[in-house]
Amino acid sequence: MASPADRQVRISHVAGRYLVFDIDDVVHIRRHHGICAVLTGTMPQNPTQNLFLGLPVELHAEEARLLVDKGAGYIADELAEHLSQLTLASDAPARKAYLQHLKQQRRSAQQVFSEEKAKVQAMHQDKRKAKKSVTPPASSSEAPADTSERDAPASLFDTPASTPATVHNKKESSLPGVTPTTSQPLTTPPSSSYPTTPTLKNYPLCQYLNSRGYYTTPGLRFGGDYSVYPGDPFRYHAHYLANSYGWHEQVAMLDLVTSGRLGTAVKKGFLFGAEKPAEGGTSDRGDGKEKEKEVRVFCIEWAGM
Amino acid sequence: MAAPDHLGALINVVLKNLKFQHDWADVQECIRPNLSRSLLYGLPPKRLYVHPDEQIDIIKAEKERGEPIPQEPEVEWVLPLHLSEKWSPAQFAAVFDAIDAIPPGGTDREHAVDAEGGVEEHWRLWRGPKRGKRILLATVQDDSTVTYYWIFDGLVKPRQN
Numbered sequence: 001m002a003s004p005a006d007r008q009v010r011i012s013h014v015a016g017r018y019l020v021f022d023i024d025d026v027v028h029i030r031r032h033h034g035i036c037a038v039l040t041g042t043m044p045q046n047p048t049q050n051l052f053l054g055l056p057v058e059l060h061a062e063e064a065r066l067l068v069d070k071g072a073g074y075i076a077d078e079l080a081e082h083l084s085q086l087t088l089a090s091d092a093p094a095r096k097a098y099l100q101h102l103k104q105q106r107r108s109a110q111q112v113f114s115e116e117k118a119k120v121q122a123m124h125q126d127k128r129k130a131k132k133s134v135t136p137p138a139s140s141s142e143a144p145a146d147t148s149e150r151d152a153p154a155s156l157f158d159t160p161a162s163t164p165a166t167v168h169n170k171k172e173s174s175l176p177g178v179t180p181t182t183s184q185p186l187t188t189p190p191s192s193s194y195p196t197t198p199t200l201k202n203y204p205l206c207q208y209l210n211s212r213g214y215y216t217t218p219g220l221r222f223g224g225d226y227s228v229y230p231g232d233p234f235r236y237h238a239h240y241l242a243n244s245y246g247w248h249e250q251v252a253m254l255d256l257v258t259s260g261r262l263g264t265a266v267k268k269g270f271l272f273g274a275e276k277p278a279e280g281g282t283s284d285r286g287d288g289k290e291k292e293k294e295v296r297v298f299c300i301e302w303a304g305m
Numbered sequence: 306m307a308a309p310d311h312l313g314a315l316i317n318v319v320l321k322n323l324k325f326q327h328d329w330a331d332v333q334e335c336i337r338p339n340l341s342r343s344l345l346y347g348l349p350p351k352r353l354y355v356h357p358d359e360q361i362d363i364i365k366a367e368k369e370r371g372e373p374i375p376q377e378p379e380v381e382w383v384l385p386l387h388l389s390e391k392w393s394p395a396q397f398a399a400v401f402d403a404i405d406a407i408p409p410g411g412t413d414r415e416h417a418v419d420a421e422g423g424v425e426e427h428w429r430l431w432r433g434p435k436r437g438k439r440i441l442l443a444t445v446q447d448d449s450t451v452t453y454y455w456i457f458d459g460l461v462k463p464r465q466n
Contacts, residue, residue, distance in 0.1 A: 212460070230462070239462050239463055240460075240463070245393070245394050246393075246394075247393065247394055247395050248393045248394075248395050249393055249394070250391035250392070250393055251391060251392060251393065251394070252389075252390075252391050253386055253387070253388050253389070253390050253391065253392065253442075253444055254388055254389075256392075256442075256454070257388070257442075257444055257452060257454060260454045261454075263463070264463075267463060267465065268463050269457075269461065269462070269463035271460070272394065273394070274393075274394035274395070276395075276398070296394060296397075296398045296458075297459060297460055298394070298397055298401075298456050298457060298458060298459075299455075299456070299457040299459075299460065299461045299463075300442070300454050300455065300456050300457075301454065301455045301457075301463060301464065302453075302454055302455075303353060303354075303441055303453035303454055303455050304353070305327060305349075305353065305453050
């Protein structure tokens with residue numbers, strides 16, 4: 001794996017959404033860039049189960065831009081890139097290389113399967129030997145109970161383990177099919193600088209919080225733009241529910257009061273922030289490399305009186 | 306225009322509410338040219354806000370002393386607002402930029418306490434130099450109900466209430 005400093009995360013831009021498909025990338029951005037985003041993958045057979053979702057991870061547009069601005073990732077237009085790669089590579093070595101890669105993956109899957117099978121078989125043989133060696137001295141009263149206890153898990157594993165084994169024996173020659181989670185070998189790393197997202201209203205606040213080590217998750221459950229955690233959400237409760245406003249955006253007091261009340265009710269503060277426009281009034285955005293503009297944040301809490 | 310009168314009436318409602326419903330003492334108006342409206346400040350009957358980190362310092366100090374430390378009230382800023390108003394972050398920033406963390410009248414008292422305190426009295430700093438800018442938002446409704454919310458300048462972690 002590349003060293004954490006120069007790992008480039010591939011952010012797939014698909015149908016207007018920013019997705020990360022590589023599990024190593026997902027771990028990397030969570031550990032080193034404080035971005036946990038949202039797991040969105042579900043099983044096609046069972047799309048309503050949404051408690052344990054899997055890959056891909058979907059990023060907010062501002063999180064995608066944050067990674068690009070930090071130089072930690074790049075955005076790839078997957079449709080255009082795949083299309084060009086597949087049509088261009090129809091008779092080129094790239095296509096062959098990709099097919100070769102797929103075959104290699106199937107081979108290694110086969111290897112894992114057979115190793116697993118061998119392990120199970122070895123376990124069974126051990127069990128059988130143990131049983132034989134235990135039965136003779138069964139004269140003592142405790143021994144029978146002991147063997148039956150040890151037998152129980154073995155018989156549990158017996159049925160599922162043996163059936164796939166017989167299936168595999170029938171077509172030993174053909175390799176198992178695999179569904180790759182990424183099409184990384186087909187795509188080229190940093191493609192031409194894909195236009196990053198347009199100006200995002202929430203980006204300054206998002207960047208402000210991220211640069212201070214805060215993690216953000218979608219804040220809809222508390223009626224805000226983000227829930228803000230002082231560290232990884234696995235370890236902390238959220239400290240704030242956050243909203244981002246424009247510097248001169250008129251915010252109804254009722255919104256501030258109700259959000260503040262809700263925040264206090266769930267032991268959080270209500271945080272709102274805005275980016276102060278540059279003094280001269282010139283809007284020189286888009287570059288992303290310029291120094292951080294001033295972001296002012298305020299926290300609201302019920303006063304208890 | 307009736308706007309100035311309206312503002313005066315609004316401030317008056319909050320002032321009376323603080324004085325007579327919440328028993329605040331020495332409630333006064335602070336008029337400054339760089340403020341869009343005058344703020345109020347006064348002394349509540351009991352302490353209104355303890356920062357979570359300050360609470361830790363107090364508990365440590367209490368453990369060392371073996372006796373509870375009485376928490377004197379602090380002078381607080383109050384910003385009167387009507388519920389139907391709309392404020393932008395720019396306006397809040399302007400108010401915070403115009404004020405000091407400690408309202409007038411609060412300073413002498415805090416300094417006196419500070420001088421008598423020893424070096425290990427960490428918790429006292431929260432009443433002086435470590436105090437962040439905070440304002441009570443006094444939101445007035447049409448039926449003259451006043452609700453009070455703290456607004457803090459910057460990232461201030463919530464209290465464990």
